[in-house]
Amino acid sequence: MPPDAGRAAEKVARQSYGKLIAFLAARSRDVPAAEDALSEALASALRVWPERGIPGNPEAWLLVAARRNLMQAARHRTVEANAQTTISVAFEEAEERMNAAGNAVFPDERLKLLFACTHPAIDSSVHTALMLQTVLGIEAKTIARSFVVSPEAMSQRLVRAKVKIRDAGIPFAVPPRPALPGRLAAVLSAIYAAYGLGWDGLDGEEERHSLAGEAIWLGRALLAVLPDEPEAIGLLSLMLHCEARRSARRDDSGRYVPLDEQDTTAWNAIMIAEADALLRKASSFDRFGPFQCQAAIQSVHAARRLSGTTDWQALTTLYAALVMMKPTLGAHVSQAAVIGRALSATAGLERLDKLDPRDIASYQPYWAVRAFLLTQAGDDTAAAGAYMTAIGLSDSPAVRDFLGGRLKDARQAISS
CATH class of the missing domain: 1.25.40.10 (Tetratricopeptide repeat domain)
Structure with missing residues (x-):
């Protein structure tokens, strides 16, 4: 296999996994089936792309292939006629949209999937782990290590949660505002846990940076939907403050540098400015919460860039x-x-x-x-x-x- 084909498949899988799963699952209402269909599509890509060449839009190719796999699986199951028709119409619409847009413009519905993963009908202890796997494609063994449980136990919990989403008919939607306060905390915690893994929990700088970037994207997407939620603003501020210091965490030889010994000139001043502006915006709502507090802590550390000292x-x-x-x-x-x-x-x-x-x-x-x-x-x-x-x-x-x-x-x- 030409190495470029393998790398292309891996890159799409890493960068688009959650986006594709969210699009498929929001229409099929079946997360495990969507995951199986996408896995088969990725396996097909590894077989076909080396022979035919990498498609102009790998993400579009995978979505169409996964959609067909999902339809075939549905036909082999005993499905009520109405349900089968609904799935067919939804995916015909999806494929028409795909074929009409050469650059495969389709909605990014990861926020909907994120709220489905943190629905109150699902055990709260698995909310974050479920989001990490379904929305960001983190392997169960990596999640298990972070939660200090066995990979087998974590896999079982995740399977049960996904079946619950399907069987309970949990909606793929951002909940109405009256229901938000109780749901938002779980979503914010899940996004921050993803950022934490991207910060130092995975092997390889590219993987860490990609996952951290995805978490920040989710934070921005959430804020676009909920611009007046101070804790959502605080979370984005917190992640940006941390991300601003990424390049200073290692010296030229790759050695770890603790925060109070980092070269502040290597910090990203533009990112710090955005983080501080967000923190000021959050404070205007007069509802101080833990993510705003953590962002304020990081802002104090960031102030060393100008003052030369830390205000302990x-x-x-x-x-x-x-x-x-x-x-x-x-x-x-x-x-x-x-x-x-x-x-x-x-x-x-x-x-x-x-x-x-x-x-x-x-x-x-x-x-x-x-x-x-x-x-x-x-x-x-x-x-x-x-x-x-x-x-x-x-x-x-x-x-x-x-x-x-x-x-x-x-x-x-x-x-x-």
């Missing part, structure tokens, strides 16, 4: 607000790290000591922060042990190398 007291205040609104383990650990810088390492360690040992046993950021604070407190022996635990829990080679350097420093301090 401001961060202490913001983290106090964040743990009141959303007391996640990550928020508590980050709060302890900030207190360690604003007050003293001992004060930060006291905060860490209050956390449940069962929660922090396998939580890598806890051990990295603990090791740093122990070093600052002069307890190099305990710091070395914490660094070893943090290294063992990290999936990132660059982060392991960075922590390994600090472990080496701690051991040298012990022996001196």
